Amino acid sequence: MKSYMDHLVIGAASLDQGVDFVKEKLGVEMPFGGTHLKMGTHNHLMQLGNNTFLEIIAINNEIENPSSPRWYGLDDPYIQERVSIEPTLLTWVINTENINDLISSASFSLGKAELISRGNLSWYFGLPEDGRLLASGMLPYAIEWQTDIHPAKNMSDLGCRLDHLEIYHPYPKWLQAHLSSINALDLVDVKQTTSGATPFLVAHIKTPAGIKEISNQLKM
Secondary structure: OOOEEEEEEEEOOOHHHHHHHHHHHHOOOOOEEEEEOOOOEEEEEEEEEOOEEEEEEEEOOOOOOOOOOOHHHOOOHHHHHHHHHOOEEEEEEEEOOOHHHHHHHOOOOOOEEEEEEEOOEEEEEEEOOOOOOHHHHOOOEEEEEOOOOOHHHHOOOOOOEEEEEEEEEOOHHHHHHHHHHOOOHHHOEEEEOOOOOOOEEEEEEEEOOEEEEEEOOOOO
16 A cells, blocks of 8 residues: 655744745745634645645634644644744655555554545544654654545645655664555655754755755754
């Protein structure tokens, strides 16, 4: 069962802050997407090519709080502090044709497949009970779209394409083994950092102004 790169997730304290961040990094202004009533969030979206897209997501304070923790660790005080300073690349998401089979075959917990909707779109999404990032965002979430055509086809095309995603980790073999269990190892470049270093992501994105990077590496 093959897995596909679905999307990258940028977390922000507000959508305006996230849009300004992407405009500074990539030189494009991402349009509004919609609201996730079940998750208490809202987003902005754009295509990244090959059924792949970029998402800016933030807590929506104008709707009711969800009954369970929000996805992507957005309720985590540490993540809230980080995004209050600057938006950050939180994690990545893979697409599968059978999310329950993927969850069963994974060597780590992807959470439970929950049905989520936004407007006329619906999808199954693997959600950990506590809403945490998987391996601090280094391992992906899983999604199974309930559409014949990938939603990215209907998102704004601002001339940006995902070139590749790098994951820097002090224990690359550990990460590679988990990614292999969900057939996602070929979707990213895993690189080793020094022992004890904090793992981080670097997305290389082709833009009208050349290749740009978005990372969640902590600034020292």
